Amino acid sequence: MHSFVQTIAALALASVVTAQQLCNGHASLCSRSYSNITYLGAHNSYAAVPNSVASNQLVNVTTQLNDGIRLLQNQAHQNNETGSDGVGISLCHTSCDLLDGGTIEEYLTEVVAWLEANPDEVITILWVNSDNLSPSLYATVYESTNLSAYTYSPPTSLTTLSDLPTLSSLIGNNTRVITFMDSNADASIVDYILPEWDFVFETAYDSTDATFPCDLDRPSGGTSDGKLYLVNHYLDTEIISSVLIPDTAALDTTNGYASLQANYEGCYALYSRPPNFVLLDYYSIPTNGSVFSWVAELNGVNYTAPTNGLLGGEAQSENTASGALSWWNQIATEAGESTISSVAAAVVTQTMSTLVGTRNGSSTSTSWGEVGGRGRSGRELGLAGTMSLGVVGVVVGVLVGL
Numbered sequence: 001m002h003s004f005v006q007t008i009a010a011l012a013l014a015s016v017v018t019a020q021q022l023c024n025g026h027a028s029l030c031s032r033s034y035s036n037i038t039y040l041g042a043h044n045s046y047a048a049v050p051n052s053v054a055s056n057q058l059v060n061v062t063t064q065l066n067d068g069i070r071l072l073q074n075q076a077h078q079n080n081e082t083g084s085d086g087v088g089i090s091l092c093h094t095s096c097d098l099l100d101g102g103t104i105e106e107y108l109t110e111v112v113a114w115l116e117a118n119p120d121e122v123i124t125i126l127w128v129n130s131d132n133l134s135p136s137l138y139a140t141v142y143e144s145t146n147l148s149a150y151t152y153s154p155p156t157s158l159t160t161l162s163d164l165p166t167l168s169s170l171i172g173n174n175t176r177v178i179t180f181m182d183s184n185a186d187a188s189i190v191d192y193i194l195p196e197w198d199f200v201f202e203t204a205y206d207s208t209d210a211t212f213p214c215d216l217d218r219p220s221g222g223t224s225d226g227k228l229y230l231v232n233h234y235l236d237t238e239i240i241s242s243v244l245i246p247d248t249a250a251l252d253t254t255n256g257y258a259s260l261q262a263n264y265e266g267c268y269a270l271y272s273r274p275p276n277f278v279l280l281d282y283y284s285i286p287t288n289g290s291v292f293s294w295v296a297e298l299n300g301v302n303y304t305a306p307t308n309g310l311l312g313g314e315a316q317s318e319n320t321a322s323g324a325l326s327w328w329n330q331i332a333t334e335a336g337e338s339t340i341s342s343v344a345a346a347v348v349t350q351t352m353s354t355l356v357g358t359r360n361g362s363s364t365s366t367s368w369g370e371v372g373g374r375g376r377s378g379r380e381l382g383l384a385g386t387m388s389l390g391v392v393g394v395v396v397g398v399l400v401g402l
């Protein structure tokens with residue numbers, strides 16, 4: 001019996017040893033530095049509330065990761081709702097009254113479950129720390145969810161990009177999560193929450209220019225030398241003066257090969273290297289995975305559609321592509337208007353409660369939640385009844401582009 005067990009163990013070991021190591025799906029990526037790979041990111045990864053104008057994605061984070069998204073960009077806000085660890089930080093878009101995607105604890109629990117099921121994958125998390133909260137609050141959640149166990153802390157001597165470990169080393173040490181934060185990161189408080197602007201620069205966000213200019217936008221006055229770079233490749237459209245919403249009608253083009261390739265080439269001309277991160281809205285449109293086949297080509301690997309993600313045929317649920325694409329048109333039709341710009345005009349000439357009421361067929365409806373979306377917690381927003389025209393304009397203005 002003993003020797004049988006030993007034999008089985010020896011065979012198991014042999015098969016482990018001979019199996020080819022894959023890193024983010026490809027053997028050839030194992031020996032490459034973390035900084036020598038282009039990763040696709042989900043802009044506001046949590047913002048996948050059905051038919052909400054404040055959404056940026058169609059599917060939850062598990063599906064995003066299954067599909068091949070490897071950068072999770074998230075806006076975090078102080079909130080009264082706390083996780084079981086007592087920390088009140090939620091994933092909201094501009095305001096938790098507008099789109100409340102739940103606590104970061106719920107979200108990170110989902111991410112950890114995925115990491116445990118996918119031991120050969122390296123991911124990046126980028127926090128927009130909207131309320132300048134202390135990194136120690138985030139660390140409490142990293143610890144309560146056990147994400148801290150998987151998160152990489154660089155040696156203090158880390159100075160250049162080429163010193164970043166290879167994927168194989170990150171996987172070998174099981175430190176497969178790199179975390180950046182845009183404000184208030186402090187290595188003396190939490191060493192694994194890296195100050196974004198020490199390591200990364202970005203091109204402009206909220207672009208309404210489909211050529212996506214590559215100039216360094218943030219950190220203001222910063223340099224590209226020795227830094228990773230992130231290209232914000234999501235297009236907004238201005239429906240009325242300074243009111244930006246994702247240009248969902250252009251997604252087939254924006255997320256198509258030609259637009260991504262042209263953006264990459266433009267940036268290559270400036271920086272002589274490809275971007276490390278490309279951030280997308282509604283990455284799953286078009287549904288044929290064009291964004292992933294593009295990035296595979298850039299990384300010199302072959303794209304294989306996953307079997308378990310959205311792109312592997314998983315249903316899109318009620319939050320469909322057509323739902324996102326037609327949101328404004330639907331409102332337009334139901335409000336008796338014909339185009340997006342006439343809806344915009346309606347927004348400034350009617351109260352939101354009238355629009356909401358029209359949308360759901362009840363002139364007395366006062367639930368902004370019907371239009372603005374509600375969080376995972378199912379919280380009704382209930383603002384419409386008292387909303388003045390000015391508030392509607394401000395709310396619509398601030399929510400959509402950021």
Ligand SMILES: *[C@@H]1O[C@H](CO)[C@@H](O)[C@H](O)[C@H]1NC(C)=O
Binds near residue numbers: 035273
């Ligand atoms: C990775 O290195 C190879 C070889 O030098 C280079 O061709 C490629 O552009 C690099 N990719 C990134 C994202 O730096």
Ligand SMILES: *[C@@H]1O[C@H](CO)[C@@H](O)[C@H](O)[C@H]1NC(C)=O
Binds near residue numbers: 059060314315
């Ligand atoms: C994520 O979405 C998929 C597809 O709709 C669903 O099957 C899965 O249960 C969701 N996961 C979580 C944790 O909600």
Ligand SMILES: *[C@@H]1O[C@H](CO)[C@@H](O)[C@H](O)[C@H]1NC(C)=O
Binds near residue numbers: 080
């Ligand atoms: C959050 O808590 C503060 C302090 O208790 C309170 O003043 C505020 O109204 C609460 N906000 C919400 C949205 O519940």
Ligand SMILES: *[C@@H]1O[C@H](CO)[C@@H](O)[C@H](O)[C@H]1NC(C)=O
Binds near residue numbers: 146149174
């Ligand atoms: C946390 O993750 C590490 C690394 O996989 C594991 O060794 C440890 O058991 C986990 N702890 C908990 C409480 O799940």
Ligand SMILES: *[C@@H]1O[C@H](CO)[C@@H](O)[C@H](O)[C@H]1NC(C)=O
Binds near residue numbers: 165169170171173
């Ligand atoms: C752990 O990381 C160190 C430093 O990057 C590296 O030298 C070592 O090979 C890694 N260990 C494994 C098992 O990959």
Ligand SMILES: *[C@@H]1O[C@H](CO)[C@@H](O)[C@H](O)[C@H]1NC(C)=O
Binds near residue numbers: 288
């Ligand atoms: C993916 O779909 C888009 C939109 O329908 C189309 O333009 C593109 O050619 C398709 N790409 C591939 C690789 O099939």
Ligand SMILES: *[C@@H]1O[C@H](CO)[C@@H](O)[C@H](O)[C@H]1NC(C)=O
Binds near residue numbers: 300301302
């Ligand atoms: C990609 O697939 C082609 C055709 O199957 C094959 O010839 C090539 O070697 C593959 N490239 C890589 C990097 O695996």
Ligand SMILES: *[C@@H]1O[C@H](CO)[C@@H](O)[C@H](O)[C@H]1NC(C)=O
Binds near residue numbers: 362366
């Ligand atoms: C319209 O909204 C009101 C208030 O939220 C709700 O009670 C009602 O069920 C909705 N009607 C439809 C048809 O969805």
